Amino acid sequence: SIEIEGTVEADLAAEKLSIGASGRFTGQVKSDLVVIGGAYDGIMQAGSIWATETAQIAGEIHYQSLQMDRGAALNCRVVHNWQEPDGAVASQEEAVEGEGDQEPVEES
Numbered sequence: 001s002i003e004i005e006g007t008v009e010a011d012l013a014a015e016k017l018s019i020g021a022s023g024r025f026t027g028q029v030k031s032d033l034v035v036i037g038g039a040y041d042g043i044m045q046a047g048s049i050w051a052t053e054t055a056q057i058a059g060e061i062h063y064q065s066l067q068m069d070r071g072a073a074l075n076c077r078v079v080h081n082w083q084e085p086d087g088a089v090a091s092q093e094e095a096v097e098g099e100g101d102q103e104p105v106e107e108s
Contacts, residue, residue, distance in 0.1 A: 004038070021054045036072075045081075 001016040004023040011028040016035075019025050023038035032047045036055040045062045053071035060077040068074070 019055075021052075 001018070002012065002014045003018045003020065004025050005020040006022070007024045009026045013030040015031065016033045017025075017029060017031045018035045019038045019040055021037040025038070025040050025042070027042045029040075029042065029044040029046065031044075033050075034044060034046045034048070035050045035052065036057060037052040038054065039056040039058075041058040043060045043062075047063070048065040049061060049063045049067070051057060051066070051068045051072035051074065053069040055069075055072040055074075057072070057074045057076050060079070061074075062079045062081050064081055066078075066080075
């Protein structure tokens with residue numbers, strides 16, 4: 001878990017990143033959970049993003065879950081990366097594999 005209260009310019013990967021209301025972060029981020037209360041500018045890939053009422057986000061964010069409080073400012077490209085549960089993908093692959101196992105039907 002990384003907490004930012006000052007000004008940081010970097011690229012980082014962390015399980016959890018928190019940018020406090022007085023924090024300013026510029027750079028690339030990969031994280032499971034990002035809580036933004038300050039300013040962020042960069043390219044972010046996160047499982048969950050929570051933008052609090054004081055958040056100011058610029059750049060590009062890729063997420064699976066996004067929560068925004070009233071007052072949060074997003075001036076960025078927003079991309080929702082929804083992924084199907086592993087079981088659903090396996091079922092689709094099995095269905096496709098099973099299609100080739102059928103005998104051709106001849107029409108008369």
